[in-house]
Amino acid sequence: MIAGGGQAGFQTAASLRQGGFAGRVVLVGDEPVLPYQRPPLSKVYLSRPGTDGIRLRGAEFFEESEIELLRGECVAGIDRADRSVTTESGTTVGYDHLVLALGSRNRALPVPGADLDGVAGLRTVADADALRAALPSARDVVVIGGGFIGLEFAVAAVDAGAKVTVVEALPRLMSRVVSEPTSEFFAGFHRARGVDLLFGTSVSRIVGEGGAATGVELADGTRIDADLVVAGIGVRPNTELAERAGLSVDDGIVVDETLRTSDPAISAVGDCARFPSPHAGCPVRLESVQNAVDQARHVASRLLTGEDVPYEAVPWFWTDQGAAKLQIAGLVGGHDRRVVRGDRDEGRFTIFCYRGDRLLGAESVGRAVDHMAVRRILTAGAALTPEQASDVDFDLKAYSKSLTSRPR
Numbered sequence: 527m528i529a530g531g532g533q534a535g536f537q538t539a540a541s542l543r544q545g546g547f548a549g550r551v552v553l554v555g556d557e558p559v560l561p562y563q564r565p566p567l568s569k570v571y572l573s574r575p576g577t578d579g580i581r582l583r584g585a586e587f588f589e590e591s592e593i594e595l596l597r598g599e600c601v602a603g604i605d606r607a608d609r610s611v612t613t614e615s616g617t618t619v620g621y622d623h624l625v626l627a628l629g630s631r632n633r634a635l636p637v638p639g640a641d642l643d644g645v646a647g648l649r650t651v652a653d654a655d656a657l658r659a660a661l662p663s664a665r666d667v668v669v670i671g672g673g674f675i676g677l678e679f680a681v682a683a684v685d686a687g688a689k690v691t692v693v694e695a696l697p698r699l700m701s702r703v704v705s706e707p708t709s710e711f712f713a714g715f716h717r718a719r720g721v722d723l724l725f726g727t728s729v730s731r732i733v734g735e736g737g738a739a740t741g742v743e744l745a746d747g748t749r750i751d752a753d754l755v756v757a758g759i760g761v762r763p764n765t766e767l768a769e770r771a772g773l774s775v776d777d778g779i780v781v782d783e784t785l786r787t788s789d790p791a792i793s794a795v796g797d798c799a800r801f802p803s804p805h806a807g808c809p810v811r812l813e814s815v816q817n818a819v820d821q822a823r824h825v826a827s828r829l830l831t832g833e834d835v836p837y838e839a840v841p842w843f844w845t846d847q848g849a850a851k852l853q854i855a856g857l858v859g860g861h862d863r864r865v866v867r868g869d870r871d872e873g874r875f876t877i878f879c880y881r882g883d884r885l886l887g888a889e890s891v892g893r894a895v896d897h898m899a900v901r902r903i904l905t906a907g908a909a910l911t912p913e914q915a916s917d918v919d920f921d922l923k924a925y926s927k928s929l930t931s932r933p934r
């Protein structure tokens with residue numbers, strides 16, 4: 527039984543069947559549509575009609591794979607003693623093992639005027655449909671939050687012909703997850719496309735007329751015109767169901783290294799799970815497709831084989847902001863040394879981040895080969911000296927391919 531029909535829930539079900547699981551698989555999701563991928567929603571989806579391209583699989587896949595998909599059904603409660611879940615509509619489904627793949631939801635904008643028409647977030651296909659419909663007539667767009675989704679949306683808004691302002695409370699873009707040089711590169715990129723970037727300031731309220739947004743007011747009283755305001759100020763994990771069931775929760779459903787919750791008959795995967803990461807050296811919660819897919823595969827494999835193997839996949843992530851494509855391998859937070867390979871002015875470079883002499887990860891712009899090499903190096907647990915990393919004559923690709931993965 528899988529609760530949550532997004533990337534991780536879908537992958538758990540699909541991997542169970544691909545691995546030959548013969549028992550009943552029930553996938554319960556509260557969205558009314560077939561499971562889909564979210565990354566296109568802030569990218570190509572905003573400028574292209576149709577939804578087919580984002581579906582993870584068509585309806586026939588679920589029928590043929592005998593995955594019972596309950597759409598538009600919200601799991602309301604877990605009876606751990608009875609090993610069953612109940613949905614809001616009153617359906618009860620029993621389980622031998624329950625996988626929570628509940629994802630996360632956007633943080634609400636905590637300012638007056640957040641409920642005006644023309645103020646939106648971007649998480650679901652319904653959100654993306656509304657924004658896609660609004661973009662052609664939007665003149666002044668304010669994006670609150672200079673993170674991945676806000677910046678991807680800023681690209682779409684510029685392409686649609688709007689004047690775009692990004693308001694970021696911190697001093698640089700994507701500061702939670704990327705290094706300063708990468709933030710600087712992206713700031714230059716967006717400014718060159720005409721985006722106004724405001725740092726170190728926050729929106730104190732949204733002003734409107736006749737129920738619709740007409741602008742935002744900043745903390746210092748400055749007003750900026752806006753007929754469309756998009757908030758991308760982070761997410762909160764969906765943990766309430768787990769909390770009500772008495773599972774351990776701490777900004778995410780707490781799981782062990784095998785991705786089991788505090789109840790061994792329940793696992794949690796994807797955006798909603800806080801897990802001990804050997805790459806971070808502490809428990810983390812990650813919001814990425816890689817994390818959702820690899821954790822789902824890991825749990826499916828454990829259920830199929832019965833083997834308790836720790837989850838150790840190397841985290842990686844990408845964001846496409848128009849022509850600027852960033853790929854991140856590993857977790858670079860807490861690094862104390864950086865070396866660069868390639869040319870930042872040309873927009874083709876990789877920043878390797880180290881703590882001491884240990885490579886934590888790398889941020890690559892326009893250098894997919896470096897990104898793949900770093901993923902292989904981190905998976906193998908191999909060394910790469912800063913001198914090798916920055917030396918373009920050192921064949922990173924060949925070196926990484928010569929490595930074999932070693933168990934930690």
Ligand SMILES: Cc1cc2nc3c(=O)[nH]c(=O)nc-3n(C[C@H](O)[C@H](O)[C@H](O)COP(=O)(O)OP(=O)(O)OC[C@H]3O[C@@H](n4cnc5c(N)ncnc54)[C@H](O)[C@@H]3O)c2cc1C
Pocket residue numbers: 529530531532533534535554555556557563564565566567568599600601602627628629630648649650675764767795796797798812813814815816818842843844845846
């Ligand atoms: C606009 C956007 C762009 C993104 N771009 C990228 C990108 O470029 N690269 C990248 O790596 N990642 C990207 N991500 C992040 C990535 O999509 C997520 O990390 C991933 O979808 C997480 O998968 P998940 O299954 O954990 O959660 P989700 O995909 O959110 O799925 C969880 C599902 O569970 C449902 N649910 C919640 N509670 C219940 C309940 N009680 N009962 C039933 N169903 C429930 C939710 O409604 C949702 O459908 C993006 C995300 C967004 C929103």
